[in-house]
Amino acid sequence: MQAFFVGPSHIARLVLVDVALGMDTTKAAPSAGWPVRALLSIPSLRNGVVAATLTNPAFTSRLLRGLVADTTAITPARLAMFQRPFVVQRTTASFGEWLRPFITTNEQSLATDRSRYAEIAVPTLVIWGDRDSVTPIEQGRDLAHLLRASSWAELAGVGHIPAIEAPARFNAALLAFLDLNR
Numbered sequence: 219m220q221a222f223f224v225g226p227s228h229i230a231r232l233v234l235v236d237v238a239l240g241m242d243t244t245k246a247a248p249s250a251g252w253p254v255r256a257l258l259s260i261p262s263l264r265n266g267v268v269a270a271t272l273t274n275p276a277f278t279s280r281l282l283r284g285l286v287a288d289t290t291a292i293t294p295a296r297l298a299m300f301q302r303p304f305v306v307q308r309t310t311a312s313f314g315e316w317l318r319p320f321i322t323t324n325e326q327s328l329a330t331d332r333s334r335y336a337e338i339a340v341p342t343l344v345i346w347g348d349r350d351s352v353t354p355i356e357q358g359r360d361l362a363h364l365l366r367a368s369s370w371a372e373l374a375g376v377g378h379i380p381a382i383e384a385p386a387r388f389n390a391a392l393l394a395f396l397d398l399n400r
Contacts, residue, residue, distance in 0.1 A: 232342040233392060234309045234361065236378050239329040255322045264314040272317070273310045275301045287349035287377035288384075296382055335364035342368045343395040345388065347376030369395055 258264045261312035278301050283289045297389045305310050328334060344364050346358035355372070372390055373380050378387045 226333050229340050232340050235345045236350050236353055258318045258322055265310050268314040269310045272313050273304045283376040289385040338365055344368055345371045345380055345391055347373050347380045350378045352378040
């Protein structure tokens with residue numbers, strides 16, 4: 219298998235949508251206690267927890283409703299779209315592998331190194347819902363100020379998933395930024 223690398227020379231524009239980068243350095247990151255770390259370190263137990271929650275179709279609606287400001291955006295068609303990957307082999311294990319470091323570590327990463335954002339030279343659109351309960355809007359504004367060539371699109375009344383909560387406004391901001399009529 220050949221590795222594929224997309225370097226800076228391959229990127230003409232960048233769009234960041236309500237990204238959860240953990241850049242808020244004003245407060246200590248929460249750290250999971252040893253029982254949680256122990257549970258998540260055992261793949262079979264971790265997969266059981268993930269199968270009962272994150273990849274359980276019975277809970278998809280509840281999880282998504284916690285991410286949006288406008289719960290009417292969670293339609294049956296959208297629920298089905300989010301649930302579709304749950305039948306793919308290794309989905310639960312993959313979610314668990316993602317979840318473990320997400321919950322159990324509070325280490326700094328390349329994404330939390332604020333100085334690196336000034337290195338991004340391509341035009342970047344930052345789209346954010348002003349009612350995002352996962353990544354507060356202050357973090358989005360901060361990120362946009364760190365970037366050298368950023369545009370800011372704030373979507374009023376929108377939570378963490380603007381593309382499904384306000385598709386017309388999201389698409390308008392995206393298309394204006396990409397200026398596909400050139």
